[in-house]
Amino acid sequence: xxxxxxxxxxxxxxxxxxxxxxxxxxxxxxxxxxxxxxxxxxxxxxxxxxxxxxxxxxxxxxxxxxxxxxxxxxxxxxxxxxxxxxxxxxxxxxxxxxxxxxxxxxxxxxxxxxxxxxxxxxxxxxxxxxxxxxxxxxxxxxxxxxxxxxxxxxxxxxxxxxxxxxxxxxxxxxxxxxxxxxxxxxxxxxxxxxxxxxxxxxxxxxxxxxxxxxxxxxxxxxxxxxxxxxxxxxxxxxxxxxxxxxxxxxxxxxxxxxxxxxxxxxxxxxxxxxxxxxxxxxxxxxxxxxxxxxxxxxxxxxxxxxxxxxxxxxxxxxxxxxxxxxxxxxxxxxxxxxxxxxxxxxxxxxxxxxxxxxxxxxxxxxxxxxxxxxxxxxxxxxxxxxxxxxxxxxxxxxxxx
Amino acid sequence: xxxxxxxxxxxxxxxxxxxxxxxxxxxxxxxxxxxxxxxxxxxxxxxxxxxxxxxxxxxxxxxxxxxxxxxxxxxxxxxxxxxxxxxxxxxxxxxxxxxxxxxxxxxxxxxxxxxxxxxxxxxxxxxxxxxxxxxxxxxxxxxxxxxxxxxxxxxxxxxxxxxxxxxxxxxxxxxxxxxxxxxxxxxxxxxxxxxxxxxxxxxxxxxxxxxxxxxxxxxxxxxxxxxxxxxxxxxxxxxxxxxxxxxxxxxxxxxxxxxxxxxxxxxxxxxxxxxxxxxxxxxxxxxxxxxxxxxxxxxxxxxxxxxxxxxxxxxxxxxxxxxxxxxxxxxxx
Numbered sequence: 001x002x003x004x005x006x007x008x009x010x011x012x013x014x015x016x017x018x019x020x021x022x023x024x025x026x027x028x029x030x031x032x033x034x035x036x037x038x039x040x041x042x043x044x045x046x047x048x049x050x051x052x053x054x055x056x057x058x059x060x061x062x063x064x065x066x067x068x069x070x071x072x073x074x075x076x077x078x079x080x081x082x083x084x085x086x087x088x089x090x091x092x093x094x095x096x097x098x099x100x101x102x103x104x105x106x107x108x109x110x111x112x113x114x115x116x117x118x119x120x121x122x123x124x125x126x127x128x129x130x131x132x133x134x135x136x137x138x139x140x141x142x143x144x145x146x147x148x149x150x151x152x153x154x155x156x157x158x159x160x161x162x163x164x165x166x167x168x169x170x171x172x173x174x175x176x177x178x179x180x181x182x183x184x185x186x187x188x189x190x191x192x193x194x195x196x197x198x199x200x201x202x203x204x205x206x207x208x209x210x211x212x213x214x215x216x217x218x219x220x221x222x223x224x225x226x227x228x229x230x231x232x233x234x235x236x237x238x239x240x241x242x243x244x245x246x247x248x249x250x251x252x253x254x255x256x257x258x259x260x261x262x263x264x265x266x267x268x269x270x271x272x273x274x275x276x277x278x279x280x281x282x283x284x285x286x287x288x289x290x291x292x293x294x295x296x297x298x299x300x301x302x303x304x305x306x307x308x309x310x311x312x313x314x315x316x317x318x319x320x321x322x323x324x325x326x327x328x329x330x331x332x333x334x335x336x337x338x339x340x341x342x343x344x345x346x347x348x349x350x351x352x353x354x355x356x357x358x359x360x361x362x363x364x365x366x367x368x369x370x371x372x373x374x375x376x377x378x379x380x381x382x383x384x385x386x387x388x389x390x391x392x393x394x395x396x397x398x399x400x401x
Numbered sequence: 402x403x404x405x406x407x408x409x410x411x412x413x414x415x416x417x418x419x420x421x422x423x424x425x426x427x428x429x430x431x432x433x434x435x436x437x438x439x440x441x442x443x444x445x446x447x448x449x450x451x452x453x454x455x456x457x458x459x460x461x462x463x464x465x466x467x468x469x470x471x472x473x474x475x476x477x478x479x480x481x482x483x484x485x486x487x488x489x490x491x492x493x494x495x496x497x498x499x500x501x502x503x504x505x506x507x508x509x510x511x512x513x514x515x516x517x518x519x520x521x522x523x524x525x526x527x528x529x530x531x532x533x534x535x536x537x538x539x540x541x542x543x544x545x546x547x548x549x550x551x552x553x554x555x556x557x558x559x560x561x562x563x564x565x566x567x568x569x570x571x572x573x574x575x576x577x578x579x580x581x582x583x584x585x586x587x588x589x590x591x592x593x594x595x596x597x598x599x600x601x602x603x604x605x606x607x608x609x610x611x612x613x614x615x616x617x618x619x620x621x622x623x624x625x626x627x628x629x630x631x632x633x634x635x636x637x638x639x640x641x642x643x644x645x646x647x648x649x650x651x652x653x654x655x656x657x658x659x660x661x662x663x664x665x666x667x668x669x670x671x672x673x674x675x676x677x678x679x680x681x682x683x684x685x686x687x688x689x690x691x692x693x694x695x696x697x698x699x700x701x702x703x704x705x706x707x708x709x710x711x712x713x714x715x716x717x718x719x720x721x722x723x724x725x726x727x728x729x730x731x732x733x734x
Contacts, residue, residue: 065436115471167643260426270432323438324647378692
């Protein structure tokens, strides 16, 4: 991977003179933000004499907290509005995009917005020479280890920053909206030019701080090139959709398997829709200090705790949505802690690796946890409280043997 | 009544005596498209766990229908049927009547099969209330659970009659001229149904996680007492109430402790408070309201008004927290 000054050009000869922009965001938490971004892009393109329009992905509604969603925007230099709409609108999903923006970097681990969709790679729609734009504090190497290998070269742009989360009624205006505009202007001047973007933001928001944030983002967006075959072999398979004549009579949905046995993955679960890609953080359990109070299992709204024969509760990360209720209800200090999802590479059973080697499991998770602890405010977007743990809770030997 | 007497009264119900006794298998399992931290998903999980696998469930349109059938997939292990938004009560009656007829004709073995309907606050308490009322007048064994997240949450938070005073919804966004756009006080569904339906032996309100096991035991009691029964649960909704999903449990607990949502059961006409907010010192409602983004536009006077209405409910109502009728005792004297 090499760092570059200007992005690679799209070498794919597009039969339609259209630029496609997709923004992936966390349902509800970034709904207003994503809407503002695509709306502003369209207005800026209009001010430049282009034809443009935006829409949301139909199947995302009703949105749910954390479930990945997407908005689209389409730009054209020559087509009329009707022609552009005829080509690009009224689709459940699009199949390629010149820029794929990602408002929360944990989504690079894959997307599963609804049932029978499978866990799909975030760079699935990026065209050769296109750009994946991620808001992240991490270096490009960290992100590429989660991306699917592509047979062609494309750009990876990183806009340094934290994911901006807010609620349905309370919007945190931290300038992430205009910062994404700045990054898009840098990546693709054909979509919006920096001058037009600045003029629009100045006129609309009448706020110099926003203009400055846009310019800063334009300058600070880091561009690098992902070569062909950089990345991983995608571990999740795409589901095969049932044909129309394979359905049962009437509208019958097959029940989830009726199975239960003690131990990891002992519970029958909905196989065609997992929820793991909703999470930005995962609960990490210190089994050695657990008091077996059952509360994490009792309060989990996604049934992801598997009771084990020794009275502990294993976590099935494939289905965990990372809501944090278990960490909130756990009465033992430091026993369940929410940790950034990108610190983990797989969804293996934590209880099994604890049983295999309690000491090294505990050491491993304490490293992943680090020292910082973040507590979200009650109303999302109204600030988090940060604290530090001076040293990890000592390992309890009795449980470990 | 002492705890032992209460356990004795519902002996056949096999009530849970502590959290370690709760059954481990799930009949509403992982893999549903609900929000992170969804309390209503827990309401589903818990009622079917308490009822056990010999249960048929019907569900009116709402969050818990749409989220649980994401493109022909479902987390339900037990038989489950969708019905129209206002059809909750009628579907339960139809299901119970069908099972009774099949058993009478010898087409299926005679056994106790629970019939449970779940409807949201719009389905159960607003447009479907006619059907629920009709179901409670029958002699069938059925349970209607109204999971109340205080809005039409599936279609992105529209106001219903269960939305509390002042809350922001897509129907009542706060404005520059009018701060408070939702001016109706929450409808009192459980008590209304208890008062008006002589056939109904059990009506309760509940919160899924507080006090622990309370809700599951109420489901067990409702199913064991026989006849049509009704439970109203208050489900904190991270999406519509606008709070971090981590705090769903906290919000439910605060709703009960502030006295905003009274917890009680009415067993054969006798009222029992399962969390007596009047006897315990009520937490100021402000602590509950300021933790939710939907009340983020509240000013001092709004908190005061809300507190005053809740105080009234506990101090002036003839049956505190339940029946807003005043002065009957004075008249009798």
